[in-house]
Amino acid sequence: MTKFSSKKPVQAGWIVAIIGAICTFTYAWPRFLVNAFGLDSPWTSYLYMYGFGFVTFAIGIALILRKGSCQFGRGSDTFWFKVLIFGFVFFASLHGIWIILSLTIPYKGA
Amino acid sequence: MNNFGIELSGEATTVVAIVAIAYTIVITAFGGYFARFNRNINDFFYSGNRFAWWLPAASMVATGIGSYSYLKYSEQGFNTGMSSSTTYLNDWFILPFFIFGWLPIIYFARIKSIPEYFEKRFNRTARYISLVIILAYMFFYIGYNLYTICVALEGMFGVPQIYSAPLMALFLGAYVTFGGQTAVIFTDLFQGIMLYVAGAIAIGAGLIAVGGFGEWWSWLPIAHRLPFVHLTNDPKFNTAGLFWGEALAGSIAFTFMNQGFIMRYLTIKSVNDGRKAAFFNVMCTLPLSAVIVGAVGWIGKSIIMKQSAVGGALAGYNLMEIGDTFHTFIVICWETVHQNAWIFGFVIAALMAALMSTIDTLINACAAIGIYDLYRPLIKPNASDAHYLKAARWASIISTVIGLMLVIFFNTQKGSLMSIHYKGIMIIIPAVVTTIFMGAFWRRFTATAACVSMIVGSVFTVITVAYPEMIDPLSSFVMGPHNTKYIYMRALFGMLVTAVIGFGVTLVTKPKTREEIAGLTIDTLDESMAIYKGGKPNHAKGEKIRRLTVEIDKALKTDDIGLSTDIMKRLKAHDGDMIYMEDSRWWLGGLRSNHVKAVTVGSLSDNMVKMSTQTFNHAYFLKNHPVTLEKIF
Numbered sequence: 141m142t143k144f145s146s147k148k149p150v151q152a153g154w155i156v157a158i159i160g161a162i163c164t165f166t167y168a169w170p171r172f173l174v175n176a177f178g179l180d181s182p183w184t185s186y187l188y189m190y191g192f193g194f195v196t197f198a199i200g201i202a203l204i205l206r207k208g209s210c211q212f213g214r215g216s217d218t219f220w221f222k223v224l225i226f227g228f229v230f231f232a233s234l235h236g237i238w239i240i241l242s243l244t245i246p247y248k249g250a
Numbered sequence: 251m252n253n254f255g256i257e258l259s260g261e262a263t264t265v266v267a268i269v270a271i272a273y274t275i276v277i278t279a280f281g282g283y284f285a286r287f288n289r290n291i292n293d294f295f296y297s298g299n300r301f302a303w304w305l306p307a308a309s310m311v312a313t314g315i316g317s318y319s320y321l322k323y324s325e326q327g328f329n330t331g332m333s334s335s336t337t338y339l340n341d342w343f344i345l346p347f348f349i350f351g352w353l354p355i356i357y358f359a360r361i362k363s364i365p366e367y368f369e370k371r372f373n374r375t376a377r378y379i380s381l382v383i384i385l386a387y388m389f390f391y392i393g394y395n396l397y398t399i400c401v402a403l404e405g406m407f408g409v410p411q412i413y414s415a416p417l418m419a420l421f422l423g424a425y426v427t428f429g430g431q432t433a434v435i436f437t438d439l440f441q442g443i444m445l446y447v448a449g450a451i452a453i454g455a456g457l458i459a460v461g462g463f464g465e466w467w468s469w470l471p472i473a474h475r476l477p478f479v480h481l482t483n484d485p486k487f488n489t490a491g492l493f494w495g496e497a498l499a500g501s502i503a504f505t506f507m508n509q510g511f512i513m514r515y516l517t518i519k520s521v522n523d524g525r526k527a528a529f530f531n532v533m534c535t536l537p538l539s540a541v542i543v544g545a546v547g548w549i550g551k552s553i554i555m556k557q558s559a560v561g562g563a564l565a566g567y568n569l570m571e572i573g574d575t576f577h578t579f580i581v582i583c584w585e586t587v588h589q590n591a592w593i594f595g596f597v598i599a600a601l602m603a604a605l606m607s608t609i610d611t612l613i614n615a616c617a618a619i620g621i622y623d624l625y626r627p628l629i630k631p632n633a634s635d636a637h638y639l640k641a642a643r644w645a646s647i648i649s650t651v652i653g654l655m656l657v658i659f660f661n662t663q664k665g666s667l668m669s670i671h672y673k674g675i676m677i678i679i680p681a682v683v684t685t686i687f688m689g690a691f692w693r694r695f696t697a698t699a700a701c702v703s704m705i706v707g708s709v710f711t712v713i714t715v716a717y718p719e720m721i722d723p724l725s726s727f728v729m730g731p732h733n734t735k736y737i738y739m740r741a742l743f744g745m746l747v748t749a750v751i752g753f754g755v756t757l758v759t760k761p762k763t764r765e766e767i768a769g770l771t772i773d774t775l776d777e778s779m780a781i782y783k784g785g786k787p788n789h790a791k792g793e794k795i796r797r798l799t800v801e802i803d804k805a806l807k808t809d810d811i812g813l814s815t816d817i818m819k820r821l822k823a824h825d826g827d828m829i830y831m832e833d834s835r836w837w838l839g840g841l842r843s844n845h846v847k848a849v850t851v852g853s854l855s856d857n858m859v860k861m862s863t864q865t866f867n868h869a870y871f872l873k874n875h876p877v878t879l880e881k882i883f
Binding site: 194209216235248 | 336351490525532772789
């Protein structure tokens with residue numbers, strides 16, 4: 141007989157709270173960015189992409205840890221978990237540095 | 251006639267045509283060679299799940315770059331700059347869901363096609379609803395790729411599409427039909443190299459023309475240097491839409507439901523190697539591909555800016571003019587290689603390579619769905635392997651013909667290639683993508699909810715084409731663009747409608763028990779691994795044992811191998827553990843290999859492995875070649 145892990149299911153109240161938090165963030169985040177940086181700033185686009193991207197990524201990480209599909213110490217799970225975190229930081233840094241270089245190196249035209 | 255902005259002389263046309271045709275024939279012959287590695291349909295479609303990660307990963311390079319990619323992304327790069335790379339660099343957000351969720355689910359459950367997952371996870375109705383949507387997605391890509399290369403061939407050589415489309419389909423159909431997945435992987439590996447070399451030539455020639463890397467960057471307008479385009483300005487290309495429509499819906503569709511990509515992952519020897527392939531693809535292949543397909547557009551923009559500043563052509567080159575931005579790639583290549591027909595012919599052959607390498611994957615994938623989801627379950631359930639292998643070849647031919655017929659449909663469409671592409675994809679994918687996601691990550695999600703939400707979600711998405719104002723409130727909520735096009739926001743709308751309906755229906759319907767869906771959701775993977783192995787998984791990491799000599803022992807059961815106690819210790823393996831054995835020549839990438847079970851033979855020497863003749867033959871081993879062992883779990 142197959143044994144199943146006995147993690148408690150998430151309570152309905154928590155699900156509603158999480159969905160509410162995501163909706164609030166989805167509404168507030170772009171407005172905050174536009175107020176802080178302006179609609180035309182390259183940082184607005186960057187933070188829009190990585191703000192929502194981070195939420196998506198974080199939900200994925202939370203899910204794989206909570207549901208047990210990633211277990212530290214089992215096989216290569218720990219390694220792959222570190223790779224995931226590294227990759228996110230790598231791409232976020234790459235795009236950030238790219239914007240800085242774009243804005244700081246002079247343009248010969250105009 | 252649309253001549254792609256260049257004038258090819260009669261001699262140049264002949265040279266370019268010779269290079270392109272010769273290339274196509276060589277690839278067809280190369281692919282046909284691999285027919286000998288197909289004994290059954292598992293070999294034909296999944297190459298026996300035996301390849302090392304780097305082989306399918308490297309071949310994904312070519313699959314991910316379609317014939318439209320060079321033309322479309324160079325145009326986008328010319329118009330909006332380096333933000334054309336966004337679609338290639340935004341896949342990391344969904345990677346946790348893939349490498350720890352979807353990949354192990356489909357691998358361990360031995361899923362052969364995505365619709366098959368729908369039947370196991372939900373019911374048969376869900377299977378056939380998803381089948382219709384997924385086939386629409388796949389055929390759309392086949393037809394679109396064929397159409398774009400035919401447009402290019404007609405533009406440059408004046409070959410009418412009525413001739414070029416069947417001819418291209420004939421070559422493609424030939425090697426996919428006989429060679430199957432193994433042919434697809436090996437030809438795509440070769441074509442991937444070809445694509446990169448051709449891309450490097452085009453980029454190198456462009457950089458030399460503009461005066462080097464520093465000059466290129468300095469003449470590139472600041473807005474064109476940025477990695478992300480304006481949040482909302484351009485209705486067809488904006489960061490808000492790109493996140494919701496492309497980074498989420500598009501990436502999930504490409505990674506989770508593109509049967510062609512899924513089949514690549516299923517050819518790999520283990521989930522761990524599948525993760526390596528996924529990591530390599532997102533971290534290396536996609537960024538490189540973004541440069542390869544878009545850089546000619548970025549360089550073209552710098553050249554045009556520099557020309558206007560110096561008041562004429564750059565020294566040693568003709569004046570380059572981009573009348574129609576769709577011609578950017580062809581014009582810039584042709585001029586920057588000094589109108590050298592041989593080099594240009596090589597670049598055009600790369601366009602053919604891009605076409606062939608994308609469509610061969612899709613044809614093979616459609617054929618897999620045709621066999622596993624239609625022919626075997628509905629028409630001929632209990633036939634022999636030889637029969638299914640024959641049927642698989644017919645399915646490849648039928649898939650090619652359907653793709654060919656879709657060229658007629660694309661011919662009647664109006665608008666740019668980019669808009670035709672995304673308009674179609676963003677209508678097709680939202681409902682099925684959301685259903686896959688909810689099915690894999692939410693155990694409570696019910697079969698009724700899956701069926702209802704896929705149908706209603708798809709219908710609502712289609713309705714927004716006629717009534718785009720339905721998307722207004724949602725686009726306002728996420729601060730997306732305000733217009734009547736909503737190419738990407740349509741996908742978000744479709745996903746949201748599907749999710750809400752799926753959630754609502756789930757709450758009022760009865761879910762399957764955990765036992766019924768063991769191994770098909772993210773929280774049941776432990777059971778899945780046990781079922782896959784046929785015993786308790788052993789996760790202890792052992793050594794890889796190289797260069798063992800094979801000794802035939804007829805007493806051993808097929809697919810069992812005998813190992814000494816010392817080797818078992820080094821592998822950290824127990825009797826019955828799953829072992830992957832391969833020819834020690836690493837560069838074969840697992841072409842000669844198999845999964846077997848370990849059995850301890852105490853008296854055996856430490857540099858030997860015993861197996862039966864059948865086991866030896868199943869792995870396609872050759873006499874006098876040593877083998878390497880690795881414990882899977």
